[in-house]
Amino acid sequence: MLLKIKTLDIEATDYPLVLMHKDDAKFLGVRRLGRVNIKLGDKEFVAVVDLTEKLVNKGEVGLYEYLCNKFDTKCGLNAEVTLASPPDSVHFIKKKLDGNTLAKDEINNIIEDTVENRLSDIELSAFVSAVYTRGLSNEEVINLINSMVNTGQTLNIKRKPIFDKHCIGGVPGNRTTMVVVPILGAAGLTIPKTSSRAISSAAGTTDTMEVLCDVSFHKNEIERIVDKIGCCIVWGGGVDLAIADDKLIKIRNPLGLDPESLLLASILAKKKASGSEKVVIDIPVGKNAKIKDANFARKLARNFITLGERLEMEIKCMITYGEKPIGKGIGPSLEAIDVLKVLSGDGPYDLREKSCEIAGLLFEMGGKAPRGRGKEIAEQMIDSGKALSKFRDIINEQGGNPKVKIEDLPIGSYNHTVKSEIEGRIDFMDTRMINMIARACGAPDDKGAGIFFHVEKGERVKKGQDLFTLYADKETKITNALEILDGSPIGVEKVIYDIVEGELSL
Known part of the structure; x- marks a missing residue:
């Protein structure tokens, strides 16, 4: 099928993705997230398909910014579009989902296709899910490590040992x-x-x-x-x-x-x-x-x-x-x-x-x-x-100032100090909430944002004593961080809860 290229000025994925009108896709026999072979003169590649009725017309194929830059394509050129089969690595991913052991060459195939952007995010998610539910043997882990190393760069440091x-x-x-x-x-x-x-x-x-x-x-x-x-x-x-x-980490984290x-x-x-x-x-x-x-x-x-x-x-x-x-x-x-x-x-x-x-x-x-x-x-x-x-x-x-001093480092111009409401001992520090609050202040993008702690876990504190100070580049970010403080990231427990006495006194 001959289709006219339409350049889509949109950033999409790292892997090859094209947009087809659903009628053209039906005629060709390809479904959403299926694959087609795109031939542009002497250039040829396989891409994952997404479907639309509005963004491209019948007779057009939309190429996202990633592909336009890679193949230096322009609007109006014709591309020959044919049906393509999924890579073998997709079958190996299903094999692991079924609970079977992967051979060395099968793991290598999955990793090579990952590096070459031949697998979609959904397919990589399936691989991560398969490993999560089925696990890998030590032999599979070794093969996975070696495949990762062999498909990337390696440092050649002369000074040994490292x-x-x-x-x-x-x-x-x-x-x-x-x-x-x-x-x-x-x-x-x-x-x-x-x-x-x-x-x-x-x-x-x-x-x-x-x-x-x-x-x-x-x-x-x-x-x-x-x-x-x-x-x-x-x-x-x-x-x-x-x-x-790095590509697998991008899949693992949102999940x-x-x-x-x-x-x-x-x-x-x-x-x-x-x-x-x-x-x-x-x-x-x-x-x-x-x-x-x-x-x-x-x-x-x-x-x-x-x-x-x-x-x-x-x-x-x-x-x-x-x-x-x-x-x-x-x-x-x-x-x-x-x-x-x-x-x-x-x-x-x-x-x-x-x-x-x-x-x-x-x-x-x-x-x-x-x-x-x-x-x-x-x-x-x-x-x-x-x-x-x-x-x-x-x-x-590494290109910095070797004479840098502590006072040279940027610290948020807005701050707010939280004080202890009672006398007692620091009983816990919620590390997850601490990260949430620091990020609400603007860290890590705003280098001077974050939290400074005045106390340690287990330390005795008095009522009104400084616990921690928030820093941010904008006052609104301090406000946002304080909203998260509905539950404090550190807990102060009384050393003595109460004194109970009887009515009889000597």
């Missing part, structure tokens, strides 16, 4: 990466750290590091920085390491699905693509963290270690407390301030303590410290000023 760390997530603040990396770098270890942006939290490591310097670099730029100074803290999305994983098999594959594929050889995985456990049960955390840790051995990676896992934020500030600039203070020998004790524990374990894994002495060396790196100096080297190499 160290790394990762946190499963779910804890506000927790900017340990920005402390651990310069500690290790100051001791001469190699750690090319790629990190993520916030998805549902108030800030990711990338969002916080971006306050201080650039974070988007190509593969060769990352290699140059690391070969020169031994470390970096960059955005993983700026370089196509395990690119299939709220985080199957264990994909969690393992996602983390380990990125580590393998970075060339990591010695890795510490931080697994926070708490009712609002990603991992809610300590027994499941231990099972997950064992799976990380087992899979790591298959991938020639030495992995150790730390199961950590996930019932409170780590650090005083929540939001990019506020978290950056915590990091600078810790590296200067001050700052929140919990951020320093956890960072030194992680760095210490990596020192021991790398033979830089005897067992049980790694944390001591990590602390020396901070107290001597070497870690801060290395952090400034990182900022400089």
Whole structure:
């Protein structure tokens, strides 16, 4: 069927999608979300079909902006449109939905089609759902990891061995990466750290590091920085390491699905693509963290270690407390301030303590410290000023101001402090609500927005004492955040509820 191209000045999906009039589609025998082959002179591709009666006329085929840019097409040109079959990977996805084991080449087929944008979002959702309901064997996870690595870029760092760390997530603040990396770098270890942006939290490591310097670099730029100074803290999305994983994450997040098999594959594929050889995985456990049960955390840790051995990676896992934020500030600039203070020998004790524990374990894994002495060396790196100096080297190499001071960092010009209504003890800190409130203030897009905590969990407070302060760039955002405060993100419980006395007194 010969159809005239109509350019649709609309951004749609990453995968090839065309719009056909429903009468033309009926004549051709294609249904909505079926596939057609589009031939434009010597250019040819397969696209998913959507149907309309209004946006394109009979005799036309609408091409979205993605395809117009890719194939440099113009209105008025004719395209030959024929019926096409779905890729084989669609059948393999159904095979997993039916509960069957996928072979190595079948998994590779699914990942290759994901990277090449041959699968629609619905088909990828089906794959994520299949893994969520049916699971993957360790052999399938290994094949998935290798396919993700082989279809993306890999770092070629000359300095060996390569160290790394990762946190499963779910804890506000927790900017340990920005402390651990310069500690290790100051001791001469190699750690090319790629990190993520916030998805549902108030800030990711990338969002916080971006306050201080650039974070988007190509593969060769990352290699140059690391070969020169031994470390970096960059955005993983700026370089196509395990690119299939990034596409699957976009599907998983709106569904709220985080199957264990994909969690393992996602983390380990990125580590393998970075060339990591010695890795510490931080697994926070708490009712609002990603991992809610300590027994499941231990099972997950064992799976990380087992899979790591298959991938020639030495992995150790730390199961950590996930019932409170780590650090005083929540939001990019506020978290950056915590990091600078810790590296200067001050700052929140919990951020320093956890960072030194992680760095210490990596020192021991790398033979830089005897067992049980790694944390001591990590602390020396901070107290001597070497870690801060290395952090400034990182900022400089990534295009920032190495002389940056805390007072240089942007903080929201509007603020509101919430005070305790009673005397008592801080009983709980709702990490999920903390993230919601910080995002309502504007974080992470507004770098100076977020929450600063004046108190810690377990601390005794007096009536009228400052609990936390909200920061935002606009007063309306403070108002929006206060509306969420109908239930406070931290709870103050009375130490003594009441005194009961009898009528008889001596």
